[in-house]
Amino acid sequence: MSAPTGSAGPNGPADHATDPESLRALAVEALLRARERTTALTDCVDDGELTAQHSPLMSPLVWDLAHIGNQEELWLLRAVAGRDAMRPEIDSVYDAFEHPRAERPSLPLLSPGEARGYAADVRGRALDVLERSPLRGTPLLDAAFAFGMVAQHEQQHDETMLITHQLRRGPVALTAPPPPRPTSATTADLAPEVMVPGGPFTMGTSTEPWALDNERPAHHRFVPAFFIDTVPVSNGAYLRFMEDGGYTDERWWAAEGWAQIRKHGLGAPLFWRREGGQWLRRHFGVVEPVPEDEPVLHVSWYEADAYARWAGRRLPTEAEWEKAARHDPASGRSLRYPWGDCDPTPERANLGQRHLRPAPVGAYAAGQSPLGVRQLIGDVWEWTASDFSPYPGFAAFPYREYSEVFFGSAHKVLRGGSFAVDAVACRGTFRNWDLPVRRQIFAGFRTARDAPDVRDVPTGAVVS
Template sequence: MTDDTAGGRAAEENLRARIAAELDAGRARSVGLTLEALDETELVAQHSPLMSPLVWDLAHVGNYEEQWLLRTVAGGEALRPDIDVLYDAFENPRAERVGLPLLSPREAEDYNARVRDRVLDALDRAAFDAGTPLLDGGFVYHLVIQHEHQHDETMLATHQLRRGAPVLADPPSPPAPGAFAGPDEVLVEAGPFTMGTTADPWAYDNERPAHTVEVPAFWIDTRAVTNARYLEFVADGGYDDPRWWSTRGWGWRTASGKRGPAFWTDDGSGGVLRRRLGRVEPLPMDEPVQHVSFHEAEAYARWSGKRLPTEPEWEKAARYDPATGRSLRFPWGSAEPGEGRANLGQRLLRPAAAGTYPAGAAPSGALQMLGDVWEWTSSDFHGYPGFEAFPYPEYSEVFFGGDYKVLRGGSWATHPTAVRATFRNWDHPIRRQIFSGFRCARDAEGAAAAGAVQGAVR
């Protein structure tokens, strides 16, 4: 046996072990958000027409796993082909899923366990063939792992919409970073950078291929907009002044009657409370604002004299290293996200205070570009030049060109395996149940000479 052969086998075994561990971690998280958290009555209920019953999500992740890892990859016999249509997200809008003849929570648990047992048996024999795109680098396994974690984040959004006492343990936040001493915004110089990726085995089709984008110089906020700053917009009558809103945004504001972010309420004495996963608490002023729509983010940005960043601007600020001319996988480099770099993976049930993770800073100096809150950009969702749908058009392509805005960076609820500096999320501009916030940007006119003009954000 040559050294190359032995090394290749060792790498394959390491990949197989990581896949098994990640599959188990995702399932433990799903069970913790469903069977271990709520009784059957709450699992089969629809807590909001925006979301599925939690029991639908629980069985859906198992059915997705069966279709991709048992039938497609392993060529195994279908366990429950009769339920495929029930758990097809495109055939069944969320508001209608509660009326379907779904598996009960215990039936879903049993079904998922049977699927997983066969998947792990087949994994022992899997060959990660570089000539087979689905298996190259373990792509199809990564697809299934990320899919389950994405549904776990969706389940957390359902928990947020649910009425009732808290059921999830609330870990303590890390110590507040204290008064922020850095600049309010950082300058990103003009020039090209590599956007997207070609080689990352975890990347989805909409992150591919890598391509060069020329970006003019711009300023971007060092930190996401906080509750304190957003409250200034509210107090200044921002929701009553159409000057700050787009035509569509003002139409949404007036039709919906919204007066602030979702889950904010007046405490009756001039203060603000928020409801968070069943807890009602004073609004923490130093956390990034969350549960705001694109329209609200855009209005705030205009009120502050700025705008939302474009998607290329956001990605360049998050990963481009001018010292090397390289685009990094994560803002800090190639090391996997750890607790000291980003608030991801449900480590906390809330955003961390703005400025908490200096070790996770991007080369631009921008902080917390991954984790805490998804950040709205001004860009519509579309494919990159040379885009090819893989492994199915319904993951990305069917959403191109529609009424979707791109969000970047992940949230506190996003698992580390399901986010990176190239990852792209998208949603309707009116959505607020997601864990969404934003940071602002502005053009850099005469940027090379403007290095001292810092702290201009309102």
């Protein structure tokens, strides 16, 4: 079965979309787009595959399907519309904090048919609520926030289900066309790194209507000048690290990372294997030679950090990453996206499961930042050096468990989204986080380095 087309679509209300009818149309489109993708991800395999647990790291696909419906019911039918619970007995079954993923197959889960029926019933009622809502008057209704939050939640679980599809063994279930390749005309002058000038910039947002609590509030950060890779680190570059003994040299590794690779015998990214003198990878059921020009994928934070040290560089901080992605030195303003304030399009970013792989490094020239940094949005999530922490003035909304309970040194921040992320859940301010050992997620990285005192270098200068 083909993957959904994944049109990037609106990423929440723009400044002009403040009247109720425009907000309603945006919310309907976001919800329907998410459900189209959920359906594609669950209809492409049989009931046995839906109820199986393909990895202890992930839930059965049928759990995600019913959880999507349960969360939609909780927020749109109960919290927004004040209706009674449709099936109160399943709330605890689909509470993500009550049951770890490894335990979920043993729960009294809805069958695939029941899960589909429940999610469809909730959706019909939720669209009725949306049609009748004034979309103003409470924090959940203002700018259709609750509906945008639910659309983002579903798309995030769609990404989780796509990870499960990558982990599952068996016949190919999803296909999609390849992403566009860069041309020599668009890469001829592409330098390996770009200098981002030092100084203050506005980080986070207080105006993006569908931004989640950890993206708020907007605040000023001073970031010293630094250099950042123009493109993500490629498989070919990562292979050179491997061939130079990167996985056997303790010098490059944080202590916890070194312990992990020794304990598990790791010597390559997840899904790679050496066969007949060639590196192969398993990608959505297809075994193929590792494409050297694509961004490296399925590496942990520890692997990214070790590569950066081997290369004489480091991972960018979260603030550096966001400044590289949003700062416009000409105006001094922070943009919504690297290319400006308009929503993502297929020419600017690889999002929405439109393709089932990252584009080769150097692609999407139309999506580069004012300083010339490419592929900051889409393709691969990018590990940063930063722990997941609240911004100054953070306030949990609408519940603590979305962000607040994860703050601290246990989780590292990822930025930028991947080919598996829909535009509704990806912004220049969007923050993702995960444990530094995680490898099944669609994560890669780029590197950075400190800049010397470069006050004589013109702002935005590209340095080879």
